[in-house]
Amino acid sequence: MAGSINRRAVRWLRGQLPELVAAGVISSESAGAIERHYGPVESRSNFGFVVLATVGSALVGAGIILLIAHNWDELSRATRTVIAFLPLLVAQAFVVFVLMRRDESRPWREAVAVFDVAAVATAISLISQTYQIQGSFSDFMETWLLLSIPIVYLLRTTFGAVVYVIGTMVWLFSRETFLVRHSNPMLFWILLLLAIPYFLIRFRENRESRETATISIALIVAAVFGVGFTADFAKSDLGGIAFAGLLTAIYLAGMKFFPREDGRLHVSALLGGIGIGVTAIVLSFESSWHMTREFNWSERTAMQNVALAMEVACPLSAIALAALDVARRRFQFSLIAALFPIVTAIIWGVASLCQPGHAESLYRTNCSFAAAAVMNVYALWLGIDILARGIRTNSIARANFGLLLLVALAFSRFFDSDLSFVTRGVGFILVGAGFLVANILLFKKRATA
């Protein structure tokens, strides 16, 4: 809402400029400077219209298919084949039209992009039905994604890019069936990589735009799932470190590449931060440190080693990102959060170097408990740090996220450990009191400020 008011105010100001110059209030140079300050006149980017146009073209496409399907039985194979190509040809004609005449219109571009991509899927599935071709769903997704991604770039459609990224996730999940688990997910990374340049283009154009934020959310979610599948595939017990590394890298990249004057976090830093908190809680359970010991050099495939390398690359990139700024002594991120992958790696080392425990508990090592205990201390430290940062920067959201982390930690131990009821009770009272005190402090500080 603030943006639209602002735009309206700028428009009003622009309208006033000639009068002000005429009245001699400001010089024409100043008027020009003011004009330049607000940048070129922005055409209204009508988001609602974009959505409607997109949905509309999808509906028209679906309608055409239904009309054709009506008399499908009576048609010969050859006729059906021709019909299968019709929507695609129409869509392609529209794309050419938009490229020639309506290239500046975002609704047009988004709408024909959806139409074209949907028409490709329609043509493939109609041909499959006509000729009784039975490919797997993941093969279909693969082909479809590869045929769609050039459209994203050509028609500069952010909506299309987000749908493409969702498609890569669908591909990832489509391969995991009841019988075949942990299949090779490496192609996912290649498919995802194809969307990265589009994100960089949007980022360079305007890093604060809603479009850039939307794609970054999609990419982050996809990367998290991708690392999960890669860790399963790699069979190396390194999943915890990989997740810690990935989420820390996301948090640090969000802080570094989307700096904010007002101290508010960009959505990517926010997601990374929340991810760090959630992962720390998950890893604070002792069962997270039962090593499966599936790792076996002799049985590993080259692809599994690539997956392993990718897992290791996650914490390394996080460390590199942090080290760069720490060395320059210019950083805004939480140092405790940045330490997360290193802490996790140390704990992992402790847990896996220990001798396996009793024969009956195959996966437990003698140090699982110690490992989890260290992670608990870290999570506690992290929660307190976030809380303190929240109080320092006067951010109620951040302070409460820190508290939430502490509460989650307390809850986890409540269900997980054999502490006496008295100890648990005292613990809860302390956390609850902390919540109240911190919030009272914050609001007081706000009121006086």
Place this chain on the structure above:
Amino acid sequence: MKSFRIGIFILIALAQLSVPALMAWSRVQTLTHGRVWKFKTAPVDPEDAVRGRYIALGFDIEQYPRVERLEWNTPVYVVLKADGDGFAAIDQISETPLSGDNVFRAEAGGWWDGKQHLTFPFRQYWVTEKIAPQAEQAYRDNSRREKLNAYVTVRVRNGDAALEQLYIDNQPLTDYLRAQAAKK
């Protein structure tokens, strides 16, 4: 710049067209030049006969007696021979590619009781929504243990297998349904 982008799009458009076109073309090749084989369908689990708009087909010969077990999902080449009644039977299966008008590619499934289970690439027969319920009923009625009366024709050529027609009571599915409707 504009003509450059249109040039790029023409390439993309050709790629978009070529995928379904190639799919259709290779199938047409198999359908016109391939050898016809008749596959007797196996009794079906009635609950599982129709998934969406597909009739789920099953074949008795998908269980092939074999001592060694194959890995799940490995491609296997199935060599066909005709049995006494003129239906397709498996001559042998091979992990290395073979060619001929009696070879098609399938996938290995599980192995138990000395039998290697295979997944043929023509287990779904697509029907339109209009006839799906009747088709399902007809296939179910003719694919029971006591009444096995359904088969499919498949054209086979150099590893490719193209499902041609589902026959019930020796009539193509649509003809059979039409005859059934006329009887009522």
